[in-house]
Amino acid sequence: MRPFPKSPHRRVALAAGCLIAALAGASHVAAQGADADAEGRWWWTASASAQGTRLVCDLCDTSRDLGPALDFVLGRYAGSATRVGLEAGYATTTNDGERESVWSAGIAAEIHPRPGSGLHVIGGFGWAGYRAADFTYDAVRLRLGVGWDLPLAGSWVVGNRLTYDASSFASLQNDGTPVQESVGLGTLRFGMYLGRR
Amino acid sequence: MVAVAAAAACDDSDPVRLADVPQVAIGDAIAFGIWSPTGTDTCPASVHDQYSVIGPDSLRYPTWHPAVDPATGCTFGHEHGRDPSGSDLYAEVGAIPFGYANQHLVEGGFGAPRNEDHVGHKVEWENDLVMNVGDGGSAVLQVQCDILVKMHQGTHSADAFTNNMHEVAYHIRCSDGTGFSATVLTPIGTPGELVVGCDRDVHITVGTANPAISPDGGGKRAIPEARCLQERVVAPEDGRPRFDSALRESWEISVSLRRAEGGTLASFNPYFQVMDPSRFFDAGAANGVGRPIDLCYRPELVGADRCEALAGDSVGWDDPRSPFKGVRRFVDVNGNRVHNADGPEIWYTDALGRNGRPEPFPGGIRQWVAVRDNRGLEIGGGVIGRNRSYDAPGVRAPN
Numbered sequence: 001m002r003p004f005p006k007s008p009h010r011r012v013a014l015a016a017g018c019l020i021a022a023l024a025g026a027s028h029v030a031a032q033g034a035d036a037d038a039e040g041r042w043w044w045t046a047s048a049s050a051q052g053t054r055l056v057c058d059l060c061d062t063s064r065d066l067g068p069a070l071d072f073v074l075g076r077y078a079g080s081a082t083r084v085g086l087e088a089g090y091a092t093t094t095n096d097g098e099r100e101s102v103w104s105a106g107i108a109a110e111i112h113p114r115p116g117s118g119l120h121v122i123g124g125f126g127w128a129g130y131r132a133a134d135f136t137y138d139a140v141r142l143r144l145g146v147g148w149d150l151p152l153a154g155s156w157v158v159g160n161r162l163t164y165d166a167s168s169f170a171s172l173q174n175d176g177t178p179v180q181e182s183v184g185l186g187t188l189r190f191g192m193y194l195g196r197r
Numbered sequence: 198m199v200a201v202a203a204a205a206a207c208d209d210s211d212p213v214r215l216a217d218v219p220q221v222a223i224g225d226a227i228a229f230g231i232w233s234p235t236g237t238d239t240c241p242a243s244v245h246d247q248y249s250v251i252g253p254d255s256l257r258y259p260t261w262h263p264a265v266d267p268a269t270g271c272t273f274g275h276e277h278g279r280d281p282s283g284s285d286l287y288a289e290v291g292a293i294p295f296g297y298a299n300q301h302l303v304e305g306g307f308g309a310p311r312n313e314d315h316v317g318h319k320v321e322w323e324n325d326l327v328m329n330v331g332d333g334g335s336a337v338l339q340v341q342c343d344i345l346v347k348m349h350q351g352t353h354s355a356d357a358f359t360n361n362m363h364e365v366a367y368h369i370r371c372s373d374g375t376g377f378s379a380t381v382l383t384p385i386g387t388p389g390e391l392v393v394g395c396d397r398d399v400h401i402t403v404g405t406a407n408p409a410i411s412p413d414g415g416g417k418r419a420i421p422e423a424r425c426l427q428e429r430v431v432a433p434e435d436g437r438p439r440f441d442s443a444l445r446e447s448w449e450i451s452v453s454l455r456r457a458e459g460g461t462l463a464s465f466n467p468y469f470q471v472m473d474p475s476r477f478f479d480a481g482a483a484n485g486v487g488r489p490i491d492l493c494y495r496p497e498l499v500g501a502d503r504c505e506a507l508a509g510d511s512v513g514w515d516d517p518r519s520p521f522k523g524v525r526r527f528v529d530v531n532g533n534r535v536h537n538a539d540g541p542e543i544w545y546t547d548a549l550g551r552n553g554r555p556e557p558f559p560g561g562i563r564q565w566v567a568v569r570d571n572r573g574l575e576i577g578g579g580v581i582g583r584n585r586s587y588d589a590p591g592v593r594a595p596n
Contacts, residue, residue, distance in 0.1 A: 059338040059373050098336035133333025172338075174331045177573030180338070 038080035042196075045073045047161060049191025051091040053102055055130065055137070056184035057172065064100070067093025069189050073108050081112040083197075087124060091187065095132070102187055103129040104141060104165065118149035118159065128167045130185055137183055139170035147193070155196045162190045222257040228296025229257050232315040236515055237591060238274035240266055245273060250292040253563060254301070258294030261320050264589035272591025274517075275316035276524065279582065284322040284345040290368050290378060293320065293347045298364045298382040298548040298562060305547035305560025309408030311362045311382060316595050317351030318364075319469075321528050321581050328371065328530070329578030340576055342371040344530060346467065352446055352474035352523040353595035355484045357418055358403040361388045362411050365452060367465055375535050375576055376567040377463040381550040383452045384414025391478060392417040394446060395425035401478065403485060412549070415451025416466065421477040423487055430492055430502070440503040444489055444521070446471040454546055454564055456553045462537050462544060463566050468529040473503070475514055475521045475594035488514040489521045517593040524588040524596065532577040538570035 051069035054062055068091065075085015087108040092101045106126010113121060121144075128141035145163030152158060167185040171178040229249065233242045248262035264276040277295075281287050295318040303310050322345040330338045347366040351357060361384045370376040386392060388406030393399040397419060421444045429443035453464035479487030493504035494511065503520040512518045545561035546553040553564070 055337065057338075059340060061335075061337060061339045096336035098333045100336065132337050134331055135334055135337045174334060174573045174575065179331075179334075179573040 038077045041077045043075055043077060043083050043085065045071070045193045045195035047071045047191050047193035049091075049161070049163075049189035051093070051102070052188045053091065053093060053100070053130075054184075054186045055172075056186065057180045057182065059180060060172075060183065061095070064095050065093055067091055067100075069102075069187075069191065071104075071189070071193075073110075073195075075108065081115045082109070083111075084109045087126070091189070098132055100130070100132040102185070103127075103131070106141065106143075108143070110147065118151070118157075120147050120149065121145075122147055122161065122163055128165060128185055128187075130172075134175040135172060135179075137167075137170060137172045137185060139167035139183075139185060141165050141167040141185075145189075149195075149197070157195050157197055159193055159195075160191070161193055162188075164188050219251050219253075219255040221255070222251045223255040224257070226252065226254075226256040226258045226294070226296055226300045227310075227312055228299060228315065229259050232259070232273075232275075234274065236274065237517055237593060238272060239591065240269070240271035240273050244269060244271060250294050252294040252297050252300075254297075256300065258296055258300075259315060259318075260292040260295055261318075264587070264592050272589075274591050274593050275596045276587045276589055276592050277318050278320040278347075278526070278587055279322055279585070281320050281322060281345055281347075283324075285324045285343040286322070286345040286368050286370060289370075290345060293345075293366050295347070295349075296364065297366070298380050301560045301562055302382055302548040303560070305549075305552075305558075305562075307548065308410050311360070311408055311411070313349045313364060314351055314354075314356070314595070316353070317349045317356075318347060319350050319526060320345075320347045321526070322346065323579070323581040326530065326579045326581065328576045331573070331575040334575070338373075338574075340371055340373045340375075340574070342369055342375070342530075342533070342576070342579070344369045344579075344581065346528060346581075348448070348450075348469045348528075350448055350469050350471065350526075351595070352471045353476055355403075355476075355486050357420060357448075358391050358478055358485055359389050359406045360411065361385045361406060361414055361418065362408075363448070363450075365450060367452070367467070369465070369533055371533070371576060373571065373574060373576070374567055374569045375533055375571045375574070376565075376569070377454070377533075377535060378565040379452065379454055379463060379465070379550065380562055380564065381452060381454070381546070382548045383450055383550065384412050385448055385450050386415075386417040387413055391420045391422075393425065393478075394419040394421040395429065395443065401480075403478070416449040417447075419447040419449065421446060421474065423477060423479040423481070426477060426487070426489065426492060430489075430498065431495070438498060438502045440489065440521075441472050444472065444474055444477065446474045452550060454544065454550045454553055454566065456544075457551075460536070461534070462553055462564075464532070464534045466531045468531060470527050470529065471523050472525040473521050474523050475519065475596070490514045490519050493520075515594045517591055519594060522588070522592060522594045522596045524592060525586045527580055527582040527585070530577065530579040530581060532575065533571075534576075535567055535569050535571045537566045537568055540568040542566060542568055
């Protein structure tokens with residue numbers, strides 16, 4: 001019998017550290033150019049992506065095809081270069097004939113390190129839920145990513161974004177019974193978005 | 198020539214072994230030495246008896262051997278399935294003693310003996326078998342198992358028409374930690390009756406089981422009956438005879454090792470299937486035994502389907518040239534459950550798998566159960582030996 005990969009705890013801890021550091025740094029830079037007039041303005045983003053999913057545990061099947069993903073974020077500006085919001089997402093793929101879904105919900109933040117530039121850092125945290133037949137997985141999720149706004153008319157923008165979500169420290173359950181502990185879930189999404197700023 | 202017992206006894210520290218197998222036998226088990234050549238068999242009993250293993254009880258048991266003795270070239274006329282030495286579990290388990298549970302049945306408190314013939318012991322195994330996990334879980338989790346199993350499944354006589362107690366030795370180790378080694382005499386279905394293979398709703402009471410106190414068991418012995426042959430071979434609706442469909446025999450066992458205080462330690466329910474048994478149940482025949490080979494001599498079936506192999510020859514039911522000798526078999530592994538989270542690994546049960554306790558007792562059989570509870574995983578599925586045939590020179594019914 002083949003050995004199976006070990007727990008992904010360290011990988012998630014590293015990702016969380018990177019996320020915190022990136023957000024802290026970006027917030028500092030953004031705060032220097034903050035525009036008080038932008039505060040409180042609504043913004044939203046709807047994105048369509050291709051998602052790669054990796055479920056990590058001793059027994060997990062780690063290979064999956066890419067699948068489509070949708071995300072929607074709605075929030076308000078905390079400053080001219082900083083916006084926060086609530087986000088929800090869904091992704092699906094077929095693995096060995098079984099439909100798998102990854103749901104997500106939580107708080108998102110987008111920060112432009114250089115005011116006036118389209119480049120922004122994406123961060124967030126919340127919940128991730130994996131579903132495949134009777135198998136379920138629910139965990140705290142951290143998100144880190146980057147995006148690039150391309151202005152359209154008025155406040156409309158399009159762009160590309162790349163995000164990575166990492167979850168860990170939760171059990172995989174079959175019909176309510178835990179069957180694997182310390183399971184990790186990683187999702188990488190790359191896609192396009194449309195939004196208003 | 199074949200001191201297979203020694204191979205199983207090298208590492209005393211390995212807790213997986215059935216026991217610290219003794220090097221010297223203190224006597225012979227009931228199952229040892231009961232085979233002798235008949236008909237076209239060319240090996241003497243003395244050659245056959247060289248294939249033996251010393252059990253944990255220090256008695257000598259028969260064990261697996263090839264159908265043709267490699268040293269002399271003589272034939273035994275029967276086979277025991279797949280050579281267990283190729284199994285990844287063989288180093289742990291060693292050679293399987295045939296008749297070990299039978300031997301200890303009475304000593305463990307059962308009120309009557311149950312002994313089985315030699316040729317019915319059949320070995321099957323597979324390494325790295327990819328298992329199904331739960332409902333749709335195979336896409337989520339990957340579980341592989343090594344499985345080594347020996348079932349006594351005689352398909353040549355009237356024995357299984359009434360007798361439901363048959364020995365099984367079942368060893369499984371999986372990548373998720375699921376594992377157990379169980380040797381029991383398991384009751385399969387209701388004693389004294391069989392289930393008609395081609396119509397599972399029909400149960401036929403054939404007679405009194407041996408022993409008469411055989412308990413009811415889970416599962417069933419689905420055995421072909423004359424009506425199955427009539428409907429699917431002699432007068433099939435589409436005019437095309439299908440022996441495999443009519444004769445397919447399925448012993449669907451349901452085994453558990455149980456604690457003395459109640460509760461299951463481990464359970465499994467494989468199906469043992471034989472496509473070419475040399476008998477079927479015929480209430481009108483002597484002892485209820487019909488022979489499928491006889492159908493090949495009906496004018497409308499000469500050369501048809503499985504009878505084609507006869508090429509016009511007229512052979513008896515126990516002739517090596519018969520296409521019906523129980524050599525095409527496979528095993529549906531099905532479910533494997535372990536509920537032993539608190540241990541220990543070593544348990545002793547009676548021959549029926551009951552009364553399990555951590556300490557030995559007279560007639561107790563040493564079982565090994567991984568310290569694990571695999572509830573929720575629902576590991577099962579997998580077929581072993583679907584396309585294998587164990588036909589070999591000299592092999593014939595009874596096999």
